[in-house]
Amino acid sequence: MNIETKIARVLLADDHAEILTQTRNVLAGEFELVGAVANGFDVLKATAQYDPDVVVLDITMPGLDGIETARRLKKSGCRARLVFLTVHEDPDYVRAGLRAGGSAYVIKARLASDLVPAVHDALEGNCFVSPTIAFEEEP
Numbered sequence: 001m002n003i004e005t006k007i008a009r010v011l012l013a014d015d016h017a018e019i020l021t022q023t024r025n026v027l028a029g030e031f032e033l034v035g036a037v038a039n040g041f042d043v044l045k046a047t048a049q050y051d052p053d054v055v056v057l058d059i060t061m062p063g064l065d066g067i068e069t070a071r072r073l074k075k076s077g078c079r080a081r082l083v084f085l086t087v088h089e090d091p092d093y094v095r096a097g098l099r100a101g102g103s104a105y106v107i108k109a110r111l112a113s114d115l116v117p118a119v120h121d122a123l124e125g126n127c128f129v130s131p132t133i134a135f136e137e138e139p
Contacts, residue, residue: 007031007032008031008032008053008054008119008123009031009032009034009050009051009052009053009054010027010031010032010033010034010052010053010054010055010056010119011033011034011035011036011037011043011046011047011050011052011054011055011056011080012024012027012033012035012036012037012056013036013037013038013039013040013042013043013046013055013056013057013058013061013066013069014036014038014056014058014061014085015038015039015058015060015061015062016058019058019085019108019111020036020038022111022112023056023085023111023115024036026111026112026115026116027056027115027116027119030116030119031054031119034046034050034052035049035050035052038061038062039061039062039063039064040061040063040064040065040066040068040069040072041063041064043055043057043064043069043073044064044069044072044073044076047073047078047080051079051080052080053080053081053123054080054081054082054083054119054122054123055073055078055080055081055082055083056083056084056085056115056119057069057070057082057083057084057085057102058084058085058086059084059086059088059093059097060086060087060088066084066086066097067096067097067100068100070082070084070097070100070101070102071100071101073101074100074101081103081104081119081122081123082097082100082101082102082103082104082122083102083103083104083105083106083115083118083119083122083128084097084102084104084105084106085106085108085111085115086105086106086107086108087107087108087109089107089132089133091133091134093105094129094133098127103121103122103125103126103127103128104118104119104121104122104127104128104129105118105128105129105130105133106118106128106130107130107132107133109132110130110132114128114130114131118130
């Protein structure tokens with residue numbers, strides 16, 4: 001995908017309606033929002049249906065959490081970049097998210113400042129982790 005000539009298509013996944021609204025507001029105008037779902041099983045269905053360029057995933061969702069959802073998406077050959085948007089600041093969660101196929105990890109408290117750059121970095125093939133997390137990649 002050439003991100004300079006095409007607006008990236010984004011699918012949102014969070015089980016809190018107010019977070020989905022905030023996320024939509026932050027991403028609107030910059031990206032095409034193709035859908036919003038509330039659990040991992042619906043992410044799997046919506047990803048197959050909408051073929052998004054990016055999936056913004058919460059970690060703690062009912063039914064199927066974001067980490068397992070990411071694993072299943074990657075195992076299925078999903079081409080979308082995965083961006084975690086979560087309250088979990090523990091470096092173990094960051095590592096688990098990146099190992100599961102995530103390209104970015106954003107803390108919900110930094111949604112307004114970090115999400116757009118994280119999505120851009122993910123689309124460019126780079127890794128983004130909210131700078132407030134004390135995280136160092138293990139060799």
